[in-house]
Amino acid sequence: MSSTSPSPLHLAVALDGTGWHPASWREPVARPRDLFTASYWADQVAEAERGLLDFVTFEDGLGLQSSHYGELDGRTDQVRGRLDAVLIAARIAPLTSHIGLVPTVVSTHTEPFHISKAIATLDYVSTGRAGVRVQLSARPHEADHFGRRTFEPISLESLRSEAGQERLAEHFDEAADYIEVVRRLWDSWEDDAEIRDVATGRFVDRDKLHYIDFEGRHFSVKGPSITPRPPQGQPVVSSLAHQTIPYRLVARATDIGYVTPHDTEEARAIVAEIRAEQEAAGRADEPLHIFGDLVVFLDDDEATAVARRERLDGLAGEPYTSDARIFAGTPAQLADLLQELQSTGLTGFRLRPAVAGHDLPAITQGLVPELQRRDAFRRAYEADTLRGLLGLARPANRYAAAAAAATA
Amino acid sequence: MSKPLKQIHLAAHFPGVNNTTVWSDPAAGSHIEFSSFAHFAKTAERAKFDFLFLAEGLRLREQGGKIYDLDVVGRPDTFTILAALAAVTEHLGLTGTINSTFNEPYEVARQFASLDHLSDGRAAWNVVTSWDAFTGENFRRGGFLPQDERYSRAKEFLATTNELFDSWHGDEILADQSTGTFLRDAKAGAFVHQGQHFDIHGQFNVPRSPQGRPVIFQAGDSDEGREFAASSADAIFSRYSTLDQGQAFYTDVKSRLAKYGRRSDQLLILPAATFVLGDTDAEAEDLAKEVRRQQVSGATAIKHLEFVWNRDLSSYDPDGPLPDIDPDVSDNHISKGRAQVRMYRDPLATAREWRELAAANKWSIRDLVIETGNRQAFIGSPSTVAKTINDFVQADASDGFILVPHITPSGLDPFADKVVPLLQEQGVFRTEYEGPTLRDHLGLTHPDEVRDERAAS
Ligand SMILES: Cc1cc2nc3c(=O)[nH]c(=O)nc-3n(C[C@H](O)[C@H](O)[C@H](O)COP(=O)(O)O)c2cc1C
Secondary structure, three states: OOOOOOOOOEEEEEEOOOOOOOOHHHOOOOOHHHOOOHHHHHHHHHHHHHOOOOEEEEOOOOOOOOOOOOOOOOOOOOOOOOOOHHHHHHHHHHHOOOOEEEEEEEOOOOOHHHHHHHHHHHHHHOOOOEEEEEEOOOOHHHHOOOOOOOOOOOOHHHHOOHHHHHHHHHHHHHHHHHHHHHHHHHHOEOOOOEEEEOOOOEEEOHHHEOOOOEEOOOOEEOOOOOOOOOOOOOOEEEEEOOOHHHHHHHHHHOOEEEEOOOOHHHHHHHHHHHHHHHHHOOOOOOOOEEEEEEEEEEOOOHHHHHHHHHHHHHHHOOOOOOOOEEEEEOHHHHHHHHHHHHOOOOOEEEEEEOOHHHHHHHHHHHHHHHHHHOOOOOOOOOOOOHHHHOOOOOOOOHHHHHHHHHHO | OOOOOOOOEEEEEOOOOOOOOOOOOOOOOOOOOHHHHHHHHHHHHHOOOOEEEEOOOOOOOEEOOEEOOOOOOOOOOHHHHHHHHHHHOOOOEEEEEEEOOOOOHHHHHHHHHHHHHHOOOOEEEEEEOOOOHHHHOOOOOOOOOOHHHHHHHHHHHHHHHHHHHOOOOOOOEEEEOOOOEEEOOOOOOEEEEEOOOOEEEEEOOOOOOOOOOOEEEEOOOOHHHHHHHHHHOOEEEEOOOOHHHHHHHHHHHHHOOHHHOOOHHHOEEEEEEOEEEOOOHHHHHHHHHHHHHHHOOHHHHHHHHHHHHOOOOOOOOOOOOOOOOOOOOOOOOOEEOOOHHHHOOOHHHHHHHHHHHHHHHOOOHHHHHHHHOOOOOEEEOHHHHHHHHHHHHHOOOOOEEEEOOOOOOHHHHHHHHHHHHHHHHOOOOOOOOOOOOHHHHHOOOOHHHHHHHHHHO
């Protein structure tokens, strides 16, 4: 990284089907019939890696996609169906060598024990490039796929009521417990637990394997993991947040929060709120990235980008709206915007390509060189692990530290 | 005229978390790094094996209240490692052991359908039914299942995942860019299942995969397990690799098929089999003996004796005589997280028999454990082993074998290099893969054809 750049900017891309615009699949570059093949995803991630991006995220969900937040929409004019994100990431890992791989997992209905070892294993097969994006699901129709819990109907409006906030807080508390269990399990083996001591016949030193003995409202987990501590020690944990309750989860439990400011003022307020929560959680000294999420339409001139957006909105039959700001313009304009937003304390960006086949290469071949000209982005990968790329040290094992303290 | 030669099916079991795996050998590599799995899978594919097989255990084993530390400990997540292996192989089937007690059908169906897509039709599922509360302590749902319900849940679990796999037929995705129709049918993936163990409904979100459904394996051995296999599995992973036991098991299980309207070639019997190769038979015998001593150290011998005695025997000398004290026959077992412990149904009789054997042969504890333990299934020169395997298969002791090498990850290499070419020369093992999917390798029909056949008859 050039020394003239005050702080490097981190860049990730969020992969979701053929792109984030609901009509993206109708573009000639879209390859909608390939969505359920490995080669489609391999090509996307290879392009992201050519652009030296920090990582890609993979969206996922335990039900069909929907244009409504809380229920299915019965539509047939948009992409429906998807493959398991952890398995896509694992399938791509051996084909790449530097880029981080961050699948989405749904904490509400899955087992923290299974997910902990799955992400640890993703870290092994990628030799230290795994992360996870934790998402919860309050959707009644997804709960019906499991039949263990019943959720009341939910909408974005109802979430804003007091009862809605309470319900949200409960879901996020469960997610916090979930991340705690996943993290404890990653540490449940000390790094040097495997000793292969032929003299005593012992393969492991069992004093270096730890029960995690987690007991919470929704689950109890004994441990240790069946999978040894992954190469990064703690793979990178991330989550998307739009308001106080989820900001608190970001601040308490994650390494990266994705946020959706629409201007610098909002960005500054969000960063301040998360940093305050971080301090309140006693994590002020720990590095915590805050990435701004943006949907992007990128073209060589602004008018073309805007026209493309309008054409796609026309195909979709309605203007595309998003939780994140939607940008349409040139790589230079986007670079200006990112640097301006960065000045508020955001440490990176997760870009959501409107049309994956068009806007992902526009990011890697347009935006990235533009940022490099400004000494604002790496010119070569400087590390082999995702933590390394994000400037996160390999953390000490909480149980090893405790054991050392006990004997000191 | 004699009956036509059967074609042999061969698979490779990644060395497991038990004392078959010799970690103390200088040649032994990592059991967790991806490079070991990639090496093993590539050897299996180079040798044109049908599939790679992974076992699973969801809690570290314990003995006497402590984590068992004498064997290899630790393994990766099954789905994740198989998905990664799909990237470094092209034809090899990918079989994962996945438990039906500590999972939910919607999630497992998504994972297998995804794996099948991402491997272009090479996924298989070994359905196991461990139900114990010990393992349950790692899960939300805990150890809620009484033992006698394990197969009722497993059956319903499998039936439910089949409903999910079949909820997409394969023609729903139009993705017509000009008309703007992505899905032919808004109800794609719709399902309703109401049963004793699962009451679920909604829409499945993974479109139909290349094989329709993953290939189904079963590894239970009880009467219920065998019925489950006869009714619902494509293949059985059995423990009977000797000629007599293999034939008895083969006859038993295949005879159960008719009542489910299935033909004998619709269920393959594939026992686990260890092997030791040498340049000559004599050399292989010596080597095999040495490997058995590596597999059973003095410390391991004591621990294995504890399975029968169900007591702490750590004060006994492995090179000394067997304990005079009798086994503890109470239920509360000293060993947890192992399937084989329940094999000793009458510990008092076993102890008596073993004492007599040891006395007659002047065996120490360690000698006894080595001598009463399993010999390797195939010991000999490459030509002896090739001939034995073929004889067993032609004599209906099995339809092939799932080979379990004792060295990670290179233990399969000599078999691939020396035995496989001999089987190919004899015309009983493929020289090229028949097709792209695991169903093709195993000669199994696609589930759609099975459905069509049943509808026509
Ligand atoms: C050869 C063989 C291999 C097995 N491998 C596994 C395994 O990897 N993981 C597991 O949980 N159970 C495993 N089992 C256990 C069985 O699948 C089954 O759940 C258990 O034996 C109880 O069923 P049963 O009483 O019908 O035998 C295995 C059993 C056999 C015979």
